[in-house]
Amino acid sequence: MARQYKERRRLPEPAVFGFLLPNFLxxxxxxxxxxxxSLAMSVxxxxxxxxxxxxxxxxxxxxxxxxxxxxxxxxxxxxxxxIAAAVALFVALAGTMWSNxxxxxxxRIGGVLLSALGAAVLVARIAAGGGQGLVISGLVLLVxxxxxxxxxxxxxxxxxxxxxxxxLVVAAAGLRALDGPMWASHELRDPRFxxxxxxxxxxxxxxxxSIAGSLLLATxxxxxxxxxxxxxxxxxxxxxxxxxxxxxxxxxxxGWPNVALLAGVLWLMAAxxxxxxxxxxxxxFYLPTFTSGVALMVLWKALYNPETxxxxxxxxxxxxxxxxxxxxxxxMLPQWLASVTWxxxxxxxxxxxxxxxxxxxxxxxxxxxNIPPQLLDAAQVDxxxxxxxxxxxxxxxxxxxxxxxxVMSIIGGLQGGFEQARVMTQGGPAGSTTTLSYxxxxxxxxxxxxxxxxxxxxxxxxxxxxxxxxxxxxxxxxEVVE
Amino acid sequence: MTAAPAGPxxxxxxxxxxxxxxxxxxxxFCALCLMGFVISIPFLWMVSASFKPRAEVEEVRIVxxxxxxxxxxxxxxxxxxxxxxxxxxxxxxxxxxxxxxxAIGITVLQVLTSAMAAYAFSRMxxxxxxxxxxxxxATMMVPGxxxxxxxxQIMVSLRFLNTYHGLVxxxxxxxxxxxxxxxxxxxxxxxxxxxxxxxxxxHWQVFWHVVMPLARPGLIALGxxxxxxxxxxxxxxxxxxxxxxxxxxxxxxxxxxxxxGRQVELIMAATVMNIVPLxxxxxxxxxxxxxxxxLGSVKG
Numbered sequence: 001m002a003r004q005y006k007e008r009r010r011l012p013e014p015a016v017f018g019f020l021l022p023n024f025l026x027x028x029x030x031x032x033x034x035x036x037x038s039l040a041m042s043v044x045x046x047x048x049x050x051x052x053x054x055x056x057x058x059x060x061x062x063x064x065x066x067x068x069x070x071x072x073x074x075x076x077x078x079x080x081x082x083i084a085a086a087v088a089l090f091v092a093l094a095g096t097m098w099s100n101x102x103x104x105x106x107x108r109i110g111g112v113l114l115s116a117l118g119a120a121v122l123v124a125r126i127a128a129g130g131g132q133g134l135v136i137s138g139l140v141l142l143v144x145x146x147x148x149x150x151x152x153x154x155x156x157x158x159x160x161x162x163x164x165x166x167x168l169v170v171a172a173a174g175l176r177a178l179d180g181p182m183w184a185s186h187e188l189r190d191p192r193f194x195x196x197x198x199x200x201x202x203x204x205x206x207x208x209x210s211i212a213g214s215l216l217l218a219t220x221x222x223x224x225x226x227x228x229x230x231x232x233x234x235x236x237x238x239x240x241x242x243x244x245x246x247x248x249x250x251x252x253x254x255g256w257p258n259v260a261l262l263a264g265v266l267w268l269m270a271a272x273x274x275x276x277x278x279x280x281x282x283x284x285f286y287l288p289t290f291t292s293g294v295a296l297m298v299l300w301k302a303l304y305n306p307e308t309x310x311x312x313x314x315x316x317x318x319x320x321x322x323x324x325x326x327x328x329x330x331x332m333l334p335q336w337l338a339s340v341t342w343x344x345x346x347x348x349x350x351x352x353x354x355x356x357x358x359x360x361x362x363x364x365x366x367x368x369x370n371i372p373p374q375l376l377d378a379a380q381v382d383x384x385x386x387x388x389x390x391x392x393x394x395x396x397x398x399x400x401x402x403x404x405x406x407v408m409s410i411i412g413g414l415q416g417g418f419e420q421a422r423v424m425t426q427g428g429p430a431g432s433t434t435t436l437s438y439x440x441x442x443x444x445x446x447x448x449x450x451x452x453x454x455x456x457x458x459x460x461x462x463x464x465x466x467x468x469x470x471x472x473x474x475x476x477x478x479e480v481v482e
Numbered sequence: 483m484t485a486a487p488a489g490p491x492x493x494x495x496x497x498x499x500x501x502x503x504x505x506x507x508x509x510x511f512c513a514l515c516l517m518g519f520v521i522s523i524p525f526l527w528m529v530s531a532s533f534k535p536r537a538e539v540e541e542v543r544i545v546x547x548x549x550x551x552x553x554x555x556x557x558x559x560x561x562x563x564x565x566x567x568x569x570x571x572x573x574x575x576x577x578x579x580x581x582x583x584x585a586i587g588i589t590v591l592q593v594l595t596s597a598m599a600a601y602a603f604s605r606m607x608x609x610x611x612x613x614x615x616x617x618x619x620a621t622m623m624v625p626g627x628x629x630x631x632x633x634x635q636i637m638v639s640l641r642f643l644n645t646y647h648g649l650v651x652x653x654x655x656x657x658x659x660x661x662x663x664x665x666x667x668x669x670x671x672x673x674x675x676x677x678x679x680x681x682x683x684x685h686w687q688v689f690w691h692v693v694m695p696l697a698r699p700g701l702i703a704l705g706x707x708x709x710x711x712x713x714x715x716x717x718x719x720x721x722x723x724x725x726x727x728x729x730x731x732x733x734x735x736x737x738x739x740x741x742x743g744r745q746v747e748l749i750m751a752a753t754v755m756n757i758v759p760l761x762x763x764x765x766x767x768x769x770x771x772x773x774x775x776x777l778g779s780v781k782g
Contacts, residue, residue: 013606013608015606015684015685015686016602016606016608018685019598019599019601019602019606019685019689020598020599020602022594022595022598022599022655023595023596023598023599023655023660024599025655026595026651026652026654026655027618027621027655027657029636030629030633030636030651030652030655031621031624031629031655031657032621033632033636034628034629034632034633034636035621035624035628035629035632037632037635037636038628038629038631038632041631041632041635046635048635048638217517220510220513220514220517221514225507225510225511226503226504226507257543257544257545258542258543258544258545260545261526261544261545262519262544265519265522265526266515266519269515269518269519269522270511270515273511273514273515273518278514279768281514281517281518282768282772283764283765283768284518284521284522285517285518285521286764286768286772287521287522287525287761287764288521290710290760290761290764290771291756291757291760291761291764292714293713293714293716293731293732293735293756294716294731294732294733294735294736294739295731295732295735295752295753295756295757296753296757298735298736298739298749298752298753299524299528299750299753299757300524301739301743302531302746302749302750303524303527305746307540308539308540308746310527310542313540313541313542314542317542353521353524356521357521359775362772362775362776363776365776366776386506411625415625415626415627418716418717419716419717422716422720422736423736423739437627440627440630440631441717441721444631444634445721450631450632450634450635453631454628454631454632457625457627457628457630457631458628460625460627460628461624461625461627461628464623464625465623468623
C-alpha cells in the first residue's frame with residue numbers, strides 16, 4: 001500500500017485534474033482545437049456552402065492573398081527582384097529600429113542617410129507628383145532619420161548601425177527603379193487585401209496622438225490639486241455653482257440659451273473639480289472609453305452626418321458667419337463618412353476622442369505614481385523647470401509604460417476597425433474604411449468562404465506576432481532603470 | 483537616492499498654495515476644466531438631441547425650443563411613432579436583460595474556472611507544472627480573430643446558433659484570467675495553506691476558505707475586466723444570433739440604427755438610455771473600477 005502510494009506521487013494527484021478540468025475543457029474545445037482547425041481550414045477551400053466540395057489547396061490561399069500574377073509579356077525576374085527589394089526594405093526597417101534601440105555604433109551616419117532619403121522622396125513627390133503614401137513614407141523617413149541622429153552618446157564613426165539605413169536606401173532605390181516594369185507586367189492577385197492592409201495601417205495613425213493625449217492628461221491628473229480643507233472646498237464649490245447659475249440666467253436672459261448652457265456646463269465642471277478634486281476629471285475623461293461600443297459609434301455616425309449632423313451644421317454656420325454664401329458653404333463642407341478622403345480621418349478623430357482618457361491614461365497614471373519622488377525633488381533642487389523635469393526625469397522613467405502602451409495599441413490597431421466599419425460605414429465608401437478584420441468578417445460571414453478567411457487571419461497573426469516579439473526583445477531592456 | 487548636494491542651499495520650500503505653485507495649480511485646473519468640457523460635448527449633443535422634436539433635430543441649437551419627452555416612450559415601445567403612427571416593436575428591455583444576464587454568466591463562470599486552474603498552477607505541486615503552464619500561456623498570443631472562424635464552424639456543427647449557451651460557453655474560460663490569478667495566488671504566503679492542510683483540510687477547502695478570500699483583489703479585478711468585456715462584446719453575438727429576442731444591447735443598437743437611422747432623435751434617445759446607466763454605474767463604482775482596469779489591463 002505504502003509503495004503504491006509512493007509510485008503514484010510521481011504523477012499529479014487526482015485533485016489537480018479536478019481543478020484543471022473546467023478550464024481545460026474550454027481551453028481544448030474553444031482555443032486549442034480551433035487553432036488547429038483554423039490551420040487546417042487555411043490550406044483548404046473550407047466553406048459553409050453545402051455545394052462546395054472540400055478540397056486541399058496547399059498554400060494557394062496564401063499565394064492568392066500575397067502573390068502577383070503575370071499579365072502580358074512580363075519577365076519573371078522583374079517580379080522576383082521587386083519582391084526581393086520589398087523584403088530588403090522590411091528587413092532594413094526592422095534593422096533601423098533595432099539599431100536605434102540597441103545603440104549600435106554608427107547610427108548617426110545612418111540617421112543622416114535616412115533623412116536624406118526622406119528628403120529625396122519628398123522632393124520627388126513635389127517634382128513628379130505621387131500619392132499620399134509617398135508623402136507619408138517621406139515624412140516617416142525624415143523624422144526617423146532625424147530621431148536617429150539625435151541619439152545622445154552615439155558616435156559618428158562607421159559601424160554596424162550604418163548597414164540598415166544603407167540597405168534601406170538601396171532597397172528603396174531598387175523598388176523605385178523596378179516600379180514601372182513591375183506593374184506593367186504583373187498585377188496583384190488580391191488587390192483588395194493590400195488596400196485593406198493600407199486602410200488598417202492608415203487608421204493606426206491615430207495611435208501616437210492618442211498616446212500623447214493620454215500622457216498629457218495623466219501628467220495633469222498626477223497630483224491632487226491643492227484645494228485646502230473640506231470646509232473651504234465646500235464654500236468654493238457653492239460659490240462656483242452660484243456663479244454658474246447667475247451666468248446662465250444672465251446670458252440666457254440676453255437671448256443666447258446655447259451660450260448660457262455651455263457656460264453653465266463649464267461652471268459645473270469647475271464646481272465638480274473643486275468638490276471632488278482630480279477624481280471628477282479622471283472619471284469624466286474615462287467616460288468615452290467606458291461607454292464605448294455600438295451606442296457611441298451610432299452617436300458619432302449621427303454627429304458626422306453630412307446633412308443633419310452637428311459637425312457640418314456647425315461648420316456651415318461658421319462659414320456663413322464669415323460671409324460665404326449658403327450654397328458655396330455646402331460645397332466646401334466635407335462629406336465625412338460618405339467621402340473617400342475624409343472617412344478615415346473622421347474615424348481616427350473619433351478613436352482619439354474615445355481612447356485619449358482611457359486605459360492608456362490610467363496606465364500612465366499608475367506609471368507616474370511609481371516614479372520615485374526623490375528623483376523629482378533632486379531635479380527641483382537642481383533648478384529644473386517643468387519641461388526639463390518632464391524631458392529628463394518623467395519621460396525616461398515612463399519609457400516602459402510608453403513602450404507597453406505602444407505595443408498594445410499596435411496589436412489592437414492591427415485587429416481593430418471592425419465595429420466602426422460594421423456600424424458606421426459598412427466598410428465604404430468604395431472600401432476605404434474596410435480593415436483587415438472587417439475583410440475577414442466579410443469573407444467568412446457574407447461569402448461563407450472560411451478557408452480564405454482563415455488564411456487572412458493567419459497573416460494578421462503574423463503581423464501581431466512580430467509586434468509581440470519586438471515587445472519581448474526590447475520591453476525588458478527598457479525596464480532597466482539606472 | 484542622491485545625497486543632499488554640498489553647495490548653495492536650495493531655495494527655501496514655499497508654503498503650499500503660494501506664488502508660482504498656486505499659479506501652476508490654477509493653470510492645471512483651468513486646463514482640466516477645458517479638456518473635460520471638450521470631451522463632454524458629444525454627450526451634451528446626444529442628450530439635447532434626444533429631447534428634440536423631429537423638426538428641430540437639424541438645427542445648431544443645443545437647447546431645444548420645444549423640448550419633448552416623447553422620444554423615450556416611442557423607443558421603449560409604449561407609444562406609437564408620431565411620424566408613422568406605428569409602434570417600433572423594439573425589445574429594448576429584453577436587450578438590456580440579455581446583456582446583463584450574459585455578462586454576469588460569463589463573468590461568474592470565467593472567474594471560477596480561472597481561479598480553479600490558477601490554484602492548480604500555483605498552490606499544488608506536480609511534475610511539469612510550470613512547463614504545462616508555459617505551453618498554456620503560449621496560446622494567449624493567438625488573437626481572437628484566428629479562433630473566431632473555426633469556433634463559428636464548431637457552433638454551427640453543435641447547433642448552438644441562436645442560443646444563450648452558444649454565447650456563454652466559449653467565453654467561460656480564459657488563459658489571461660488564469661495567468662492573472664496565478665500571479666496573485668503565488669504572492670499569498672504558502673504557510674497559510676500548509677497550516678490548513680495540517681489541520682486536515684482538503685484541497686477544495688483550502689481553495690475555497692483560504693486562497694479565494696486572500697485572492698479577492700485579483701478576483702475583483704478579473705471580474706470587472708471580464709464583465710466589461712462581455713457587456714461590450716459585439717462580434718460574437720452578431721454572428722451567432724439572428725433572433726432579436728436574444729440580442730444583447732450592442733447588437734440591438736445596430737439593428738435599431740439600421741432600421742431607424744434616419745430618425746436621429748429616436749436613435750439618440752436610445753443611445754441616452756444605453757449610455758447613461760453606464761455613466762451612473764461608473765461614477766458610483768469608479769474607485770473599484772479604476773483599480774480593476776489598471777490591474778487587469780497589464781497583460782502580456
